[in-house]
Amino acid sequence: MTVVVENLTKRFRRGAETVTALDDVTLVLNPGELTVAAGPSGSGKTTLLSIIAGFETADAGAVRFESPLPVGADPLAMTWRDLAFVPQALALLDELTVRENVEMPALLDPSALRGEPAEELLERFEIGHLADRYPSMTSGGEQQRTAVARALRLHPPLLLGDEPTGHQDRGRIDLVLGILRGHAYAGNVVLISSHDEAVISMADRVVTLADGRLVSDKRTGVSR
Known part of the structure; x- marks a missing residue:
């Protein structure tokens, strides 16, 4: 799969103010590379991922x-086999165990x-030793790894992650990014957002946003 983003613009109303979250953003996401959308909070990273995933509509x-x-496929019609998303809120089901949460895409x-x-995957x-625990019985980092594992369950050709390493220590950042890189190198599109330099340094490609605009698009030369 190749993802083509063409001239995306998105504005929000904040009281009497109009905020531009994305301003004419164009890029092509190719399989085979781990791409990080970088930039400070409020730069448009989450909005970009949400529009690609079909959660929001561009103006x-x-x-x-x-x-x-098929060309022009509707993300709203996609299943976990096509597109998986790791949100910041994680969206784990409290009534399911860690194993059941990871298995959920296959059940659906x-x-x-x-x-x-x-x-x-566990x-x-x-997190294999936590398989029969409920998410509330695990740490924030363990819950986040559960959410990433769930996203990978059906080996989707497009995986999006909004700060998917934000709750990890440095060693576990390397673990998660290594697995995501492997998924990309298997011929899939992987786009994650981050403002963590440790994450950015491990990316194959970094697209940098500032005030909703794409200000830089660089391949890093990270070795496979």
């Missing part, structure tokens, strides 16, 4: 998805045949 511009999905889409077993994210 102008468009997002197109090309092969293997039982026709899905591909993907990595939940048990293997071990890779170093």
Whole structure:
């Protein structure tokens, strides 16, 4: 899959003020590289991810998805097999165990045949020993790794993450990014947001936003 972002503009009303969250942003996201959307809080990172995911609608511009999905595919019609999102709020279900949360995409889409077993994902994210606990019985970092594991369950060609390492210590940042990089190198599109220099330094490509505008788009030369 290739994701084409064309001239995205998004404005919000804040009282009597109009805030421009995105201002004519254009970029192409290709499979095979870990891309980080960088920039300070309020720069437009979350809005960019939310529009690509179909959670918000742009005021102008468009997002197109090309092969293997039909050109012009509607993100609202996609399933976990096509697009997975890791929100900052994590959105884990408190009534399900860690294992059941990770398994949820396969339960919602039982026709899905591909993907990595939940048990293997739990071990890779170093939370296998927590499989039968409920999210409330685990730490913030463990919950975040559960959410990332859930996003990978069906091996989606597009994975978006809004600060998916924000609750991790340095060693676990390396762990999570290593797994996300592996997913990208398997031929998938991975776009995550961050303002953490430790995350940015591990990216293959960094797209930097400031006041809603794309001010830099650089490939870093990080070695595989």
